[in-house]
Structure formats: structure tokens, C-alpha cells
Amino acid sequence: MTKTQKYIVLFTLFIVPLLFYIFLQLGTHNFGKLPVVSKDILDVSLVDKNKTFKNKVTVVAFLGNDLIAAEGELYNLNEKVYKKFYGYTDFQLIALVAKGQEEEIEKIKKKLQINTNLIKWHFVTVSEKEIEAIYEGLKLESKLDDNYHSSKAYIIDKENQLRRGKSTINGQKDKRLFGYDMKSVAELKNDMHDDVKVVLAEYSFALKKYGSSERRIDKIKNEKK
Numbered sequence: 263m264t265k266t267q268k269y270i271v272l273f274t275l276f277i278v279p280l281l282f283y284i285f286l287q288l289g290t291h292n293f294g295k296l297p298v299v300s301k302d303i304l305d306v307s308l309v310d311k312n313k314t315f316k317n318k319v320t321v322v323a324f325l326g327n328d329l330i331a332a333e334g335e336l337y338n339l340n341e342k343v344y345k346k347f348y349g350y351t352d353f354q355l356i357a358l359v360a361k362g363q364e365e366e367i368e369k370i371k372k373k374l375q376i377n378t379n380l381i382k383w384h385f386v387t388v389s390e391k392e393i394e395a396i397y398e399g400l401k402l403e404s405k406l407d408d409n410y411h412s413s414k415a416y417i418i419d420k421e422n423q424l425r426r427g428k429s430t431i432n433g434q435k436d437k438r439l440f441g442y443d444m445k446s447v448a449e450l451k452n453d454m455h456d457d458v459k460v461v462l463a464e465y466s467f468a469l470k471k472y473g474s475s476e477r478r479i480d481k482i483k484n485e486k487k
Contacts, residue, residue, distance in 0.1 A: 295464055296417070296425040296457055299440055303422050304399030306356060309392045313384055318354045319461050320418040321454075323444065324397050326411030327360035327390060333370060335444035339415055340374055340383075342450035343458060348382040350462055352420070355383045360390045360410055400424050402440055414441030415454065419461055427457035 306322075307314040315322075321343060325332045336357070347353040359367060367385045374380060390410045397406050401424075406412055417425045429437040430452050442454035 296427055296460055298419075298423045299426045300399075300401040300424040301422070303401070303418065303424055304396050305422055306358075306386060306396065309388045309396070310386050313356060313386055315356075315418050315422050317352075317420050319350075319352050319420060319458065319465065321353075321355045321415050321458065322418055323355070323357045323415045324393055324406060324410065324412040325357050325359045325363075326393060326406065326409040327363065328409045328411065329359055329363045329366040329370065331409070332411060332413075332444075335413060336370060336374075338447055338450055339444050340378055342447060343415070343454050344383060345378055346455055347458055347462070348379055352462060352465060353382055353458070357383070357385050358393050358396065359385055359387050360393060361387050363387065404440075412441065413443060413445055415444050415450075416441045417454070417457060417461060420465060425457070425461060427453050429453055430456075 303315075305315050307316075321339070323332075323336075323339060325336075339355070344355050348355075364387060367387070371380060371385070374383070393410045394406060397412065400416065404412070404414075417427075419425055424440075427439040427442070429439055429449070431437075431448055439449070439453055439457075442457075443449045
């Protein structure tokens with residue numbers, strides 16, 4: 263092997279992957295942020311002091327007073343979104359369920375636990391009016407159905423802001439996704455999965471950027487002592 267061929271091999275093995283990684287990081291930072299739809303939405307801590315949207319990237323679902331009817335949607339959300347992200351420290355899923363559904367919640371949890379770690383999945387039981395109040399806090403034109411249920415799941419960032427995506431499904435690429443249809447495996451798998459990843463990456467990038475800045479400032483302060 264000639265010296266030129268060795269350089270080509272080294273470039274291919276080491277430099278190209280590095281450039282690709284840098285490209286992905288820049289792409290996420292500059293072009294991948296999801297638009298904010300609503301700011302200062304009502305926090306779930308107002309109805310359950312043990313839970314909060316703050317400082318977490320949250321997928322929230324409004325399941326209402328008929329959990330059995332929403333069971334299929336839950337399984338789709340679990341398989342295509344939750345199981346991909348439950349290992350992330352900053353991620354959680356909150357499902358709002360009307361009081362009186364406690365037995366159904368336990369039944370569904372037992373089924374999900376067969377192949378899912380529910381450590382980041384929180385079922386929150388509240389009144390129907392509280393479900394409605396939090397949903398209206400998203401400031402969307404759509405309404406809950408008669409069972410205080412929505413077939414869509416939503417992405418809320420660490421600052422209590424509702425984010426939206428854009429469909430990548432053929433024939434729907436101009437469609438704005440204020441919520442993600444839990445009945446659509448394709449929408450959850452292709453769009454919500456990628457959009458949750460983008461929001462998590464956004465915070466990860468910010469942490470690395472500002473964390474490095476803080477370390478440099480601390481270093482300068484220490485040098486002056």
C-alpha cells in the first residue's frame with residue numbers, strides 16, 4: 263500500500279465520521295429546534311404536587327374517563343415513543359386520567375410492565391374539570407371529546423412550553439403537528455419519535471455549551487486567586 267493510499271484509508275476511517283458528527287451537531291443546533299406554540303402553560307403540579315412539567319421534556323396524554331377506549335392508543339405510544347426514551351434522565355411521560363379509573367390503570371400497568379420499565383411513565387388521576395383546564399392551557403383550537411379525552415399526545419419542554427412538529431408522511435408534509443395522533447403508528451414512529459429526540463438534543467447541546475463556558479469562567483476565577 264502506497265503512502266497516498268494509507269492517507270485515504272485514514273481519512274475515511276477517522277476524519278469522515280468526525281465531520282459527519284459535527285454536521286449532525288450543527289444541524290440540530292441551527293435547524294432542528296421545534297417551534298414554540300404556547301408559553302407558560304398550566305403545570306401539572308397545580309393538580310398533583312408530586313408531578314411537574316418543569317425541567318423535563320414531557321410527553322403528555324389526555325386519557326379522560328374511559329381508559330379502556332384509549333388502551334390501543336397507549337400501547338402505540340408506549341412502543342413507538344416511550345420505550346425509546348425512558349432511559350433519558352430529562353424525559354417523562356404523563357397520562358392524565360379522570361378519577362374513578364384507578365382499577366383500569368392498574369390493569370393496564372400490569373400489561374405494560376411485561377416488557378416495559380414504567381419508571382418514567384406517570385398516570386395522574388385528577389378530576390375531569392382539571393383535565394380540561396390543563397388541556398385548555400395548551401391554548402389550542404381543538405377541544406377534548408365528551409370523555410375528556412384527546413387522541414393526540416403533546417410535547418412540552420422544560421420551560422412549560424408546547425412545541426410543535428411538522429409531518430414527514432407522504433402527502434402530509436405541509437401539515438403542522440400541534441399534537442401527534444396516538445392512533446397512527448406512522449405518525450408516532452416517524453414524527454413524534456424524531457421530534458422528542460430533537461428537543462432532548464437541544465437541551466443536551468445547551469448543557470454542553472454553557473457548561474463548558476461556566477467551567478472556563480471558574481478556571482479564570484481560580485487563576486486570579
